[in-house]
Amino acid sequence: MDRKSYTAELASLRELRAEITAAEKVVASAQKELDKLTAQRARRVAGLAGYEGAQAAAVAKASGLSVGDVVRIAPLLDPTPAAVRAAKADDPVSVAAPAPAPEAEPVAEPVVAVAPALTRPAPVLEQPAPAVAAPVVPVSVAPVAPVAAAPRPVAEAGPRELPTLPEGPAGARFEAVTTGLVSKRPNFVQQARATVFLDAAAGVLAVRDQVVRVDLGARTPGEILDAILATAPGTERIYITAGAPWHAGAERYSTLKDAVAAWLNTPSERWTTAVGSGRDKLAGHFVHQRQPVGRYAPASAPDSGSTEIRSMGEWFDPDGADVVTCRDAFRLLWQALRRHWDDAVLMGSPSQTGRDLWSRTIPTTGKWAGGYPVLSEELRGLLHATGGQGRTELILPPRVPEQLPALVEYDRTFAYAKHLWKSPVGTPRRITAAAFAAMTEAEQVKALMSCSHWNVRVTIPAGWNHVGLLPAPVTGDRAWVYPATPGATFTTWAGGAEVHLALSNHLMPWKVEILGGLLFEDGKPLDEWGKRLKAAWADLTNLSKLHGDERQRTAAYLASRAVRSVLLFGLGGFAQRPRLVSGTTPVGEALPAGVEILDQDDQVVTWQRQAGFSRDPYAHPEWAAYVWSGARAALLDMKYRQGKEVIGYAGALHAKPGTVVYFGTDGIALTERQPWPYRGEPGDYLLKGHLTGLVEHPTSQEQYLKLRGQGRAELAAKGTDQ
Structure with a gap:
């Protein structure tokens, strides 16, 4: 070539x-x-x-x-x-497959799919070494038949059966929204109410820029109203900052709630219970042990307007602050919110205020410019029954020592504000166990990390020796417990954040079988609301540290606590629990069906009853449930980020086994300090109390709260390095 x-x-x-x-x-x-x-x-x-x-x-x-x-x-x-x-x-030696039969045998157990165990790098910060170091073994994601030897059930008295998603046409209502019910941006401006602040113990009234003394007589609602309106005519809202007149004579009643109901309904010739009208005027009294609401109208002209008597404790704990400081705190709160909402108005409660402020962040462009649809009543009922709120749990011996070497309290700063950046929107898609099993592992992980709510059967792995990860339903006041016994199994509902943590925690993955679930579209309906509230909170927090006047520093701090209440209770307002309606019926007349009697005198019977779900255009329990789930997961495992990089972890799972004593919504108590940095950002763990020396383990929540108070006092006296 x-x-x-x-x-x-x-x-x-x-x-x-x-x-x-x-x-x-x-x-x-x-x-x-x-x-x-x-x-x-x-x-x-x-x-x-x-x-x-x-x-x-x-x-x-x-x-x-x-x-x-x-x-x-x-x-x-x-x-x-x-x-x-x-x-x-x-027969272990049998290898020949039998001939196929024409009919399949019925399956007794529901179809389930085992979720994959998810690996994650070990924590970066120096943390106590995990007690269990087990390799993560990949598992099959195909539907699995029931195991022959069933795991031990959760050993809790009074298990509660949760609802499930029905099959057939009935199930379609769980993938639907309510026709004609949409959360829309309001086209009106709220009207401010004439508000005064009253120290009922000292008889001191703060109205506008004046402080006057008033004679409250026996401090019944009628006498308080007469005294206030004589001094400040036109008053529509009275906040009690100290004195709690509704607790007067409480020793005569079997419960505090009975005493409050009796006070609210004290007979008066001049005043009657308001019947309500208009966009913002609610009817009747709200009976609460410590933060009741009394709504009154003149008996001679009940349609001429109403006046509310409320507790300052709805917004913040005055903690000894005088009535002028409370008034200044309210003013600073309004000013801080006005910097982020031109039309901000402080309404009667943080919940009302939070919801109104959120409604003014509904987008005017994009996919949701027309508003956010409200889920079907059936789906709202399911979320109400299966989406718990904050985790409250006292862990008892032998899981912790009888005598605690110390009691150290950590509280997550402005915790829920950290979990508002993503929320479920639109109509959910139902995911069956078979559909989950048919997904690839990547698709399964994506579904679990998306805005979702899962019906799962959980088995705690052998060798587990730390706190429980997922809630299990029980009857009684607690409603939810957190099983931690190795080998225990239970069926529950949980948000994607918690299920993902159970599968990916750095100690040992739990076995989670998917029975079904709801997968939403990821959206940001709360993001703008949260950003503005965080900015207002940061402004007031800085002012509480830098202002030259001590009274104004205190007022700014109380106002920052009020911003927290706006977010906390505003979020709870989205949950839209079944309505609790109270009323009165003359003695001798038939009571409405299904009522609970609160009080009775010679003239009327005071009662309350659940009235089901209302057609509330701002009912979004899917948002509350998702945020609560994320916050519960963060009590166990929270990431510290620098930009997008994870630089460390905090939470109960990063403490030694046997050191966690108490969970309380957005805080935990342990027996030793932790190396968790505090940056003052929402979600960070702040050292709040440290009680030293041998401490007898509390046997009730009341005992724990007493010890917590002692620990906060001791830390304040000694100072803190955080």
Whole structure:
């Protein structure tokens, strides 16, 4: 071969190379499409397993697979008789598969899918070494049959059965919204109410820029109203900053609530219970042990307007602050909010204020410019029954020592503000166990990390020796407990954040079987609201540290606590629990059905009852449930970030086993200090109290709260290095 022929052959070889590369791309594209279609076929086969009458032979013929291939994809379609399967399981040398039967055996247990265990790097900060160091073993994500030896059930008295998603047409209501009910941006401006502040113990009234003394008589509602309106005519709202007149004579009643109800309904010739009218005027009294609301109208002209008597404690704990400081705190709160909302108005409660401020952040452009749809009443009821609030748990011996070496309290600063950046929006998509099993592992992880709510069966792994991770339902006041016994199993509902943590925690992944769930679209309906509230909170927090006047520093601090209440109770308002309505009926007349009697005198019977869900355009329990779930997960495991980089962790799982004593919504108490940095940002763990020396373990929440107070006092006396 000469040089010319060699050069020509090289050129021809390059052309052939290009043709081969093009052909390889075609084959790769075809293989990718084939893999996609094959995976789609597998998902559909697995989905058919959810139909009770599905038969492997028919599915095999329709899919072009063998019966054996169908059974490998969807074990529930195995046509082998149960007796033969049992005999085969008992005979380890049996390898021959029995002949297929024409009918599949009925499945007694619900279809489930085992969620994958998720790995995560170990914590970066120096933390106590985990007590258990077990490798994470990948698990199958196909539907699994019930195990022969059932794990031990949770040893808690009075288990409570939670609702599940029904099948058929009834289930469609759980993937729907309420027709004609949408959260829209308001087209009106709230009207401010004439407000005064009253120290009922000292008889001191702060009205506008004046402070006057008033004679309150016996401090009944009628006497308070007469005194205030004589001094400040036109007053529509009275905040009691000290004195709590509704607790007068409480020793005569069996409960504090009875005493409050009796005070609210004290007979008066001049005043009657307000019946309510207009956009912002509620009817009737609200009976609460410590923060009641009394609504009154003149008996001679009940339609002429009303005046409320409320507790300052709805907004913040005055903690000894005088009435002038409380008034200044309210003024600073309004000024801080006005910097972020031009039309901000302080309404009667933090909940009302929070919801009104949120409504003024509803977008005017984009997908949700027309407002956010309200879920169906059935779905709201499900979320109400299955979405718990903050975690409150006292951990008792022998899980912790009888005598605690110390009691150290950490509180998450402005905790819920950290969890508002993402929330579920729109109509949820129902995910069955079969559909979850048919997902790839990447799709499963994405679903768990998205805005979601899952019905799961949980098994605590052998060797677990730390706190519980997921809530289990029980009857009684507690409603939810957090099992931690190795080998225990329970069925519950939990948010995606908690389920993901159970599968990915750095100590040991839990076994989680998906029974079903609801997958929402990820959105940001609360993000702008949260950003503005955080900015107002930061402004007031800085003012409370830098202002030159001590009274104004205190007022700014109280105002920052009020911003926290606006967010906390505003979020709770989205949950839209079933309405609790109170009223009175003359003695001798028939009471409405289903009422609870609160009080009775010679003239009237005072009662309350649940009135179900209202057509509230701002009812979004999906938002409250998602934020609460994220906050509960952060009590166990919270990331410290610098930009997008995770630089460390905090939370109960990063403390030594046996050191966690108490969980309280947004704080935890332990027996030793932790190396968790405090930066003053929302969600950070602040050292709040430290009680030293041997401490007898509290046997009740009341005892714990008493010790907590002592620990805060001791830390304040000694100072803190945080």
